[in-house]
Amino acid sequence: MRKKHFGKVFAAAILALLMVVVTACGSGNNEGSSSSTNNGSSPSASPSTPEESPSAPLEKIKIKGIGHASWFKSGMDEVLIAAAEKTGIELEIEKIPEGMDGVNLVKARFATGDKPDLLFYYAGLGDTQGFGKMSDTFVSQEDQPWITNFDKESWKGIMTALEDGKYYGAPYGGSNTSVVLYNKKVFESLGLQVPTTMDEFWSVSEALKKGGKIPVYLSGKDAWTLQLPVQHAQATPSTAEILAKIDVNQAKFTDWTARNTGLQFLKDVTSKGLTNKDVLSDTYDNAQKALATGEAGMYIMATWVMTDIASKFPDQTADIGAFIMPYQGADADKSYIFAPNAVFVVKGKNEEAAQKFVNFFESLEAQNIFFGKDGGIPAIKGVTVTSLTPAELEAKAFLDACRASGDGFSMKYDINAAFPAYLQDIIIGGKTPEQVLEAQQKDYEKAAKAKDDSNFK
Amino acid sequence: MIKKMYYSYWLLLPGLLIFSVFFIYPNLTGFLYAFTNMDESFKYTRFVGFDNFKSLFQEDDQVIAFKNTFIFAIITTVFKIVLGLLLALLANAKLRTTLFFRSMLFFPVLLSTLAVSLVFSALLHPSRGLLNVFLETLHLDMLAQSWLTDPQIVIFSVSFVEIWKWTGLSMILFLAALQTIPQELKESAMVEGVNSWQMFRHITIPLIMPIVNTNVILSVIGGLKVFDIVYALTGGGPGNSSQVINTIVFKNFAAGRNGEATAANVMLFLIVLVIVLLVNKVLNRKVEG
Missing domain, CATH: 3.40.190.10 (Periplasmic binding protein-like II)
Incomplete structure (x- = not known):
């Protein structure tokens, strides 16, 4: 009798505990909203507090x-x-x-x-x-x-x-802004000029290859770096228009010609053999060294890399210049501003x-x-102290001349987590540019449907 | 009459509470979430039936993950068992270097996966890696490969690293089993004129069969649940060539597709359950036989 009674009490206790657990976990989700009353305008958020009473010991x-x-x-x-x-x-x-x-x-x-x-x-x-x-x-x-x-x-x-x-x-x-960083000394030694059309770009690349240099360095092991040539191609007003349509399901990723141009470039530069041999094993660090030491002629990256190059290769920093990738030519191209x-x-x-x-x-x-x-x-x-390198100053000149576009190009759903892997797929021949765009469309639709977006029912 | 004294069932309560919070509750909710489109905000969560499961098998990149998981589990299990047994036989021999030999073979098990992955990333670099440089020095250039960047062979390279790291554990388990075989049994067999192969086949193997069973089960489970070595060595790449189920779970979870990630996890649970039950049944039959 006592045993039976104990069994019931025991089962009830376990059930109650589980309910407590479930309730506790459930209420955890509301934590964020409950603290939202204490927003950024709280008086103690003022930066002047410590300076106002310099004699008071600072609370660590x-x-x-x-x-x-x-x-x-x-x-x-x-x-x-x-x-x-x-x-x-x-x-x-x-x-x-x-x-x-x-x-x-x-x-x-x-x-x-x-x-x-x-x-x-x-x-x-x-x-x-x-x-x-x-x-x-x-x-x-x-x-x-x-x-x-x-x-x-x-x-x-x-x-x-x-x-x-x-x-x-x-x-x-x-x-920052995306540019083609190039080694001026290498260009000078081979008598090369900055290309202004894609035909010239391929000619310069072939000449670099003939001169024993890596024409275009791709640091594909750090897959995020492969996005830069593509983002650079997207620096056009048409991108904003197509993205607005993709957001409301009136256009597809496959309609995004500027992205396709960048993807096609990655495919072409690889298939023409104008990159380093081990693209998918070489890193962002390797690229900096190759560009600074003149092992490589060009590296498509954003200007932020110059801070690293300046600290690792201070003597070679001035050898590096910047130009805009001539995807369209005739000075129609822009750099992608970050x-x-x-x-x-x-x-x-x-x-x-x-x-x-x-x-x-x-x-x-x-x-x-x-x-x-x-x-x-x-x-x-009002910032008075800066440390811009020559390449950054050249890039800044493009911004000053209104030859920059981008970063207003935000999309409603972030599906970029998968993008670098798709770019690696292009390098290894696993996907064509069109297949990448189709895959991104699927990712985007999935993300939109997950949020119950009425445009994607 | 001696009265039996039992501890009170209430003593189970603290342990059960912890087990419920950290195991039973997350697992039960995991099954539930697999049938929803839950995202990171929990705001739009609704029931979507089997959509998440269908999606896992509709996209090439995710199908590759299932294929790779099976390849990885089979290769690593076979090699870990065979090599582990051979090394255990060697480590069981009475040699002057036995202790050193055992320690050396077990050492990779103690290393962190991340450290192992970094070392092997360098060793397997296509042009600067020690392996290809060594092959080229021997004029065996045709054998030099892009071990971690060729989509055709990358899953095998990752499997090799896993085998290198974990064979020591199989070896130690086999070694423990070998040392339980009574010496008298071996001696009497030798008196009967049994040769080494017959001794191995008819005495050693049957007596260590329970440990073979354990080792196979552990290796299969480890192989199917692999994540760390793949993520650290290749991140599932190049592209998606070395994705496994758990990297897909991580990828979907990070993309905010929690429902799909949970569905992949449920699939993995079911796969592990079915395969382990089957393997266990087959091996137990052998042990009993």
Whole structure:
């Protein structure tokens, strides 16, 4: 009798425990929204707090950030030291792999609730890109003091969230642009001129090959780097038009001719044998060395690589120049402009300290420290110290001459996680450019249907 | 009459609670989510029937993952068992170097997968890697391959690294089994005039059969569930040539397609369950026979 009674009590206890577990896990999902009342406009978020009372001892606060390893160079190292001294905030940065490996990792972290205090990520995030609703996840930067020193209008649509048009990310680093970086000494020694049409480009490449140089270096082991030739081809106003149509299911990826041009280039340059021998084993690091030492003639990349080259090969930095890939020729081509990356304050128990760090980072003092060491064109107004290399200055001249386009080209759904693998597929002959575009269309439809998008029913 | 004293069932409660939170609950919800289009926001989650499962078999890149998982599991299981047994026989021999030999063969098991992957990425580099340089030095250029970047052979290269890393574990298990065989049995067999092969075939193998069973099961499960070595060595590439089921799970999860990722995980669970039950049944029959 007693045994029977015990069995019932025991079963009831287990059931109750399971219910507690289920309820506890369920309520965890609401954590983000409940903390959303404490938004970025909290008074303690002001950067001036520590400076206002210099005699008061600074409270030491440790916060955590996460971002691609290559984004943190000597400029940021010095800013971290200054921030600890001036604000008492010690930021510990977790450096994650480049490209989609890092993106996958950070999205998986957010999906499982393992969030940092600061997210260093690409600007212009939206609600449908894997981080949840922007206003639930991140602190809005609209009312923060640093934003008065920032040209909000210029970066609207590029660095703002698609859904509410607000700035959730503060600029991290400078803006960059895609170019063909070339070794001027190699070009001079072989008597070559910068190509202005695709015919000239192929001729120059053949001449480089004949001269014992690698014409076009592709660092396919770091698959994200393969995106650059394609993005460069997309730097045309037609891209914005086609993307707007793809978003509402009135056009397909296969209609995106500019992307097709870039994909076709990757296929052609590989099949013509105008690249390094081991494209899929060679890395971003290998490419920098090959370009700087003159082993390679050209490398299609964004200007951010020049910071690395300048630190590793200071004596060769001036040998490198930049030109725009002549996909269309006749000066019709543009370089693809990349907005500054962004730093997002994640809502949570450390959001005040994280915001304080961001406000310090965006101050002129910190920006001058940062750009005194690292490259890129500052987005914060009034930065007086920069360290642009000759190649970056040449690239900047294209921007000044309005020969740049891009990065306003955001799409409603982020399907780029699979893109680098597709580009590797083109290199190994596993997919044609058309098949890649078809695969991307499928990915996009799947993403849209998952969000119950009425245009994709 | 002696009264038997039992511990109270209530003592099970803390353990059961932890087991429920970290195992039973996630697993049960996993089955449920596999039939939804759940994304990272949980906002649009609705029941989609078998769509996620269909999708797994409609896309070439995902079909490749299933094929690669089976190839990987079969190759690594066969080689780990055969090589593990041979090495165990060698390590069981009475030699002056036996201890050194055992330690050396077990050493790869202790290394981190990431470290092993980095070393092998360098060793298998097509032009600068030690393996191809060595082959070229011996004028065996025709054998030099793009080990990790040729889509035709990449899954075999990854399997080779897995075999190199884990054969030591099979060896140790076999070695433990070999050392339980009574010496008297072997001696009496020798008195009867049994040769080495007959001794191996009719005495050693039957007596270590339970360990063969364990080793095969462990290798099959490990092979089907592989993730780390593939992700660290190739990331599933080049392209999607070395994707396995677990890299697809990770990829879908990272793309916010949690429903599809969970469906792939459920498929993996069912595959492992069915194969392990079958293998276990076949091997147990042999043990009993």
